[in-house]
Amino acid sequence: MSGSGRGLPDEQGYVEWLTERVAEHVRREVREDMPLIECGLDSVALLGLYGDAEEAFGPLPDHPVEVWSYLTIRGLARRLADRDRVTWPDGRVRTAFVFTGQGCQHPWMTAGLHGHCTAYRHHLTTADEAISRHLGRSVVELVLEGSPLVHRTALTQPALFAVGYALAMTLLEEGVEPVALLGHGIGEFAAATVGGALPLGAAAELVVARGALMEQLPSGGGMMATCANPYEAAEAATAEPGVSIGAINAARATVLSGDLAGLERASRRLADIGIASTMLKVTHAFHSPLMEPVAPRLEELVRRMPTGASEVPFYSTVYGRRYDGPLDPAYWSRHITSPVRFADAARALLGEQRPSHVVEIGPKAVLSAFLRRMGGTRGPRCLPMCRGPRTDAVDLAGTLSALNAGPLSEDEDSSPRP
Secondary structure, eight states: OOBOSSSSBOHHHHHHHHHHHHHHHHTSOOOTTSBGGGTTOOHHHHHHHHHHHHHHHSSOSSOGGGGGGGOBHHHHHHHHHHHHHOOOGGGOOOEEEEEOOTTOOOTTTTHHHHHHOHHHHHHHHHHHHHHHHHHSSOHHHHHHTTOGGGGSHHHHHHHHHHHHHHHHHHHHHTTOOEEEEEEOTTHHHHHHHHTTSSOHHHHHHHHHHHHHHHHTSOSOEEEEEESOOHHHHHHHHTTOTTEEEEEEEETTEEEEEEEHHHHHHHHHHHHHTTOOEEEOSOSSOOSSGGGTTTHHHHHHHHTTSOOOOOSSOEEETTTTEEOOSOOOHHHHHHHHHSOBOHHHHHHHHHHHHOOSEEEEESSSOSSHHHHHHHHOTTSOEEEESOSSTTOOHHHHHHHHHHTTOSTTOOOTTTSOOO
């Protein structure tokens, strides 16, 4: 078996090892280009394969079920070889920003930072002023009142955008320069604004209009988080024309979106095969065909706005990969009805940009668990910027210290910069 120079095989070595082991488990010949799901591995054989690999090569980067997302033996081998190559020369900090989406909002979100961090308060006020021109009210007051109205779609989306934007701008002010941006759902608007693809004023108008248009849609829709892989989730929804996949967050974290009755029936089908699911606290079936009435009206609005491409590598959850094109009207229209391909986009970011740190930017930690699993033991350090409303300036200082930023950062002469 060819090696990597550190006692580990290279990609071809992993291919040879995996092909041999999979063939042993399924008791037949397999090819490196054969989809894993077609190889005939049952759950017991899969766990056995995973155990064999960990015994041979040390801790693996993913949960056992995550191997399905690599599709083929060659794809899994490439993932293992990529894991072995992850290094950050000279101790350089390479930080990626990942923005959370709808569902992470809560009353008093970021209240501690607002009360104790001048920079955050300033940037949140700036975003609030841009939003209030179109919303007719302050989202800062809404959040600091602890009002349950923060869960109302027309208010949730502008509030989350303001918080995400302000948190990111606080990091930028302290000298943290992201090597890549990724946003989940409404978080993608904050990512686009930080990347320079949308001016703040245009983004604020767009987010307010988006939330209002969605709220005006008929009720009766919802979203359901499942512990199913995309194949299982799609099969559970096959008999439900009003239900589709709304998000793929990890190999076994798939969200279904659609009408409530259909979601309930899909939930029962999943329960019959031992897969848990739970309804999300949302008012409509976001990222589904039920959003189609909103798309043309939003696209018309974006046509009047200055848009462009991100100046920072931008990973799109519409396409599940790096996207260097303009974030134009067609993009934001498709963004409404398409599934959130977070898992694909996050894996592409981690594999291509090799960040040493990933900061989850939002009012509480939601995505960090997925990111840690994808990165594995040799992956980036994941830092949720907020863990709840009590997160304050002391917590922020700890994050900045981990990123070698802020007033305690080392001088440029003594520490390499990204």
